[in-house]
Amino acid sequence: MDVLRTELPGIGVRFEMETKRGVRLSIVAHREGRRDFVVYDPDDPDSTLECIVLDSDEASSIGELLGGARIIEKINSLHKEIDNLVSRKLTVDAASPYAGRTLGDTKARTRTGASVVAIIHGDQVTTQPTPATSLNVGDKLVTIGTSESVDAVDRILRGEI
Incomplete structure (x- = not known):
């Protein structure tokens, strides 16, 4: 366009x-x-x-929603091109040792090689979250990587590793 x-x-x-x-x-x-x-x-x-x-807050919210949908769309198209690439929404539950902490505290990318490409908090979508992005109970982390690396991020969020 x-x-x-x-x-x-x-x-x-x-x-x-x-x-x-x-x-x-x-x-x-x-x-x-x-x-x-x-x-x-x-x-x-x-x-x-x-x-x-x-207003600027409303425009930002709409931009995040549209941008987040576009990222998910691009990720889904990658699945067709790369056989071992998966994406999943992982939930931060109340028992997670990272609830109330930052994404950087998980060291998920360094520890697993998987990437968190978006965080969904209620109806808000944060695309390209930074290490300083807060994780709250109920947040969904859109994570991309191999099946094994995404599973490892899930275990990190649950405090298993």
């Missing part, structure tokens, strides 16, 4: 695109963090049908 980027002096940046179904839309990223999601009238390209204004 082609995205046209236009600088808006004093305002921010507009990103404009057309979907495969012919819907033209844009996102105006204001300097202060606000985002305007605009859907244009197909019969009059200079008129809008809808403008949804999102």
Whole structure:
């Protein structure tokens, strides 16, 4: 999909695109963090049908949800290309020694070779979590690696290794 980027002096940046179904839309990223999601009238390209204004927190949440879905989609496509690659959602339960601690405390990647590519906390998705990302009871860690390495991350979360 082609995205046209236009600088808006004093305002921010507009990103404009057309979907495969012919819907033209844009996102105006204001300097202060606000985002305007605009859907244009197909019969009059200079008129809008809808403008949804999102504050920076709302825009961030939607971005994380969409970004997380895209990462999962890409991981699933990799499964077809690499025979021994798996991805699983691992849960941090109340008995985990890492509940209330950070992802870095698990040293999961160093110890197993598997990668945690996203963390799902309720309806929030954190893509590309850092070692400082907190782990909470009920969080789901989207983990990718070999079957053995993902199993090892699960055992780490349960405090078995």
